[in-house]
Amino acid sequence: MITETPKRKPRFRLHPTAILNSQRLRRSLMDTYDQKSFYKYIIGIILSLLSIGSLFYTDLLVEELEQREEREVQLYAEGLRYVFNSPFDENFNIIYQVIQDAVNFYQIPAIYVNENNLATANETINESFPAKMTPKEKERIIQDKLGEMKLEHPPIAVELGKGRTGYIYYSNSFLLTQLRYYPFLQLSVMLLIGYLAYLAFSSARKAEQNRVWVGLAKETAHQLGTPLSSLMAWVEYFRSDPAIDPSIAEEIEKDVIRLEMITTRFSNIGSVPTLKDEPVAEIVTNFVNYLEKRVSSKVKFAVHNQLAPEQTALLNKNLFEWVIENICKNAVDAMSGVGHISVTLQAPPTTREIWIDISDTGKGMSKANMNKIFDPGFSTKKRGWGLGLTLAKRIIENYHSGRLFVKSSEVGKGTTFRILLNAAIIE
Structure with missing residues (x-):
């Protein structure tokens, strides 16, 4: 006959199979999480290598093109020196025109400053002026351009003979300028792609996590339903037996009610509370x-x-x-x-x-x-x-x-x- 409440509370113990299944599930969740992180790191490394490679290759192209433009301006300076120091001949003018056309081909802005430190619109290359602009306005623009060119490249001297020296100032062509800033644009695109890839992986990871724990919660609620019904029947049986202390049934019922509330929680997972x-x-x-x-x-x-x-x-x-x-x-x-x-x-x-x-x-x-x-x-x-x-x-x-x-x-x-x-x- 049961006459008093046991002094020691009975403890619920998981079946070894349940413990093993929980460990497998935990490992599965962690493997999924680690796998997503692994792919994220791989994509990050690939994008980093592509960015570094692109920056390095573009820098080589910029350096090569810059050297080529410098050689073209030096050739232009040599043509000027040759024309100024040779007797007038139509063939020399043709040679000079060819050299000037080469500079024009690369669209290299250049300004020739004579021995008197003067420059005119006729002595500029690849610089355009509006048709209605006055000579003073053109001179002001030329001086502004000269100031920019002096900061960009050292001038190339043109020996005119008899101690006279002129100078050619020049700046990078539009193509070279574009190529110089292209790596930064490309790097920005790479960062944007990396950020979008990160968002995609994060969204996929969260969605997968949600599916796992929502499915697990609903399955747990379903599995708890049958033993709860059985426990409620046992509570009623204990109450009907006068030989059993009623407090035992009351305490068991409290825990059953608690389990029912937990089951309700699990079953509501995934819906808006x-x-x-x-x-x-x-x-x-x-x-x-x-x-x-x-x-x-x-x-x-x-x-x-x-x-x-x-x-x-x-x-x-x-x-x-x-x-x-x-x-x-x-x-x-x-x-x-x-x-x-x-x-x-x-x-x-x-x-x-x-x-x-x-x-x-x-x-x-x-x-x-x-x-x-x-x-x-x-x-x-x-x-x-x-x-x-x-x-x-x-x-x-x-x-x-x-x-x-x-x-x-x-x-x-x-x-x-x-x-x-x-x-x-x-x-």
Whole structure:
């Protein structure tokens, strides 16, 4: 005959096959995540190599073309020297014209300055002037061009004989200028392609994660349905037997109701939840009190509420409690069932937010793990699917338009998670 409640709470243990399946699922999720990251890095490396190769090759082309243009201007200077220092002959003029045409062919802007440091429109190449422009206006434009050319290239001297020297100033052709800036344009295009590829991979990764955890949640809800019906029948059987302490049936029924709520949560994953204006402090406090009785007695909870009693936020109570549960259970595991969990609620006056900090005295985590803690399938435990914190982050950020992140963590001292919610205006 059963006359009293057992002193030791029975613990639910996963079947070894279930543990093995959870580990396989976790590895599968992590493999998928790592594979996506691998392809992302490969594309980044390929784009980087293409960019570096293009920049190097274009630089060689620019240098070669610049040298060729310099040779053409030097040839033009040699033609001028030859004409000025030779007896007048029509053949010399033809040679000079050919050389000038070569400079024109490459569209190299050039200005000849005579020994008196004067330059006229007739002594400029590849510089156009409007038909109605006055000589003074042309001279001003020529002087401006000369100033630019002096900064770009050193002049090429033209020996005129008898101690006289002229100079040819020139600048890069339009083709060379285009080619010089082309690598930057190409690099910008490469960066744009890389950014679009990153967005595509990120979108595909998130979509795949969503399909995995939505399918897993619905399948879990489906699998829980049959044993829950059986447990409810057992509760009614215990109640009908006068030899069984009624408190046992009541406690079992509470846990069955809890399991039914969890099943409802899983079955609603993937659909848009209904949000209501809820008292945040009351929900958090009541749920922490409920949770404290169902974890190790060596774990002590403390709630520090700094919110006004009337402070509310738009919440889906069931899903929000699920977030608190996932974070707290993660903290219990990090402390190996022994330690303190502190929940602090506050609403800074400078923001319209509610901050909920959940701190533990567990083993903490490294910076590398902090960056991966919300990745699906990542877990430092041998058991579990590594989806609890992933689901929690999605619930807060996608459904409640808030934020969930690791505020701080120190190896050997503990971790603090922070939840940010949009606070309702208190009238």
